[in-house]
Amino acid sequence: MDANAQAEQLVRENIEWMLRLAERLLRDRELAEDAVQEAFINAFRGLEDFEGRSSLKTWLHRITINAALAKLRQLKRVAEQALDEHLPEFDRYHCRIESPWTHLASTQEVMESERLRALVHTKIGELNDDYRIILQLRDIEGYDTSEVASLIGISQSNVRIRLHRARAALKKLLEPILRGEISP
Amino acid sequence: MSNAKRGSIRNWLKNLMFRHLHGMMTCQEFEDFIQAYMDNDLTTIQRSVFEKHLRFCRECRDYLAAYKKTIEIGYSVLTAPEDPVPGDVPEDLIKAILEAREQ
Numbered sequence: 001m002d003a004n005a006q007a008e009q010l011v012r013e014n015i016e017w018m019l020r021l022a023e024r025l026l027r028d029r030e031l032a033e034d035a036v037q038e039a040f041i042n043a044f045r046g047l048e049d050f051e052g053r054s055s056l057k058t059w060l061h062r063i064t065i066n067a068a069l070a071k072l073r074q075l076k077r078v079a080e081q082a083l084d085e086h087l088p089e090f091d092r093y094h095c096r097i098e099s100p101w102t103h104l105a106s107t108q109e110v111m112e113s114e115r116l117r118a119l120v121h122t123k124i125g126e127l128n129d130d131y132r133i134i135l136q137l138r139d140i141e142g143y144d145t146s147e148v149a150s151l152i153g154i155s156q157s158n159v160r161i162r163l164h165r166a167r168a169a170l171k172k173l174l175e176p177i178l179r180g181e182i183s184p
Numbered sequence: 185m186s187n188a189k190r191g192s193i194r195n196w197l198k199n200l201m202f203r204h205l206h207g208m209m210t211c212q213e214f215e216d217f218i219q220a221y222m223d224n225d226l227t228t229i230q231r232s233v234f235e236k237h238l239r240f241c242r243e244c245r246d247y248l249a250a251y252k253k254t255i256e257i258g259y260s261v262l263t264a265p266e267d268p269v270p271g272d273v274p275e276d277l278i279k280a281i282l283e284a285r286e287q
């Protein structure tokens with residue numbers, strides 16, 4: 001197989017999952033396509049140096065994430081919701097302010113409803129990019145704290161702080177769904 | 185200050201208990217330990233204090249259950265097969281990538 005055919009095979013075998021990954025991170029199909037194109041160009045440039053210390057897919061995964069993060073940095077999206085209003089609250093005695101939970105939706109309840117799944121997507125998209133990306137890399141893509149820190153270029157303690165704030169804010173955003181206040 | 189933030193007599197008593205009894209922590213301190221708890225990074229003593237708080241505090245128990253459920257649902261929704269899947273292989277994009285490679 002010549003080099004061109006090999007390149008085409010590499011693209012065809014990986015483009016779909018790379019697009020899905022980029023779209024999850026960027027939440028926009030066109031941006032995801034741009035990022036995947038960048039990712040492949042970077043992969044072709046680096047292919048000779050690819051030493052096989054990880055699998056090809058793991059290597060491409062990381063390259064795709066880097067390309068998506070570069071896109072996000074270029075965009076520096078604005079008009080995102082401030083996170084503070086979604087963070088836990090405490091009274092003057094340092095006690096948590098949390099209304100009693102009489103119902104906690106099961107994952108199955110949410111997964112069976114197209115409407116609720118779409119709403120969860122929307123709510124995740126309302127998180128500030130700086131926090132959402134960390135939540136997605138840790139909780140969805142399965143990277144550990146040190147890997148996320150090196151991908152984003154921040155300290156591990158900062159990753160932990162942002163991850164907790166992102167999860168806490170998302171919990172607040174999902175509360176109407178979790179409490180069963182929205183019909184499926 | 186809202187009524188909730190002003191706090192109740194019940195919470196004043198809770199605060200007294202959490203601050204002064206041995207091996208207890210306040211809700212705000214509990215909040216600071218959640219991330220390490222989720223990562224299994226607490227020492228044995230920290231974990232025991234964390235779990236003791238959970239037994240005594242309904243609000244933090246509810247909160248942590250909803251927090252864990254949030255992570256679970258987020259994961260399930262974002263990795264579900266129907267999650268924004270590009271329906272077909274985008275031929276124009278493949279062509280653009282291969283052309284860019286040749287340049």
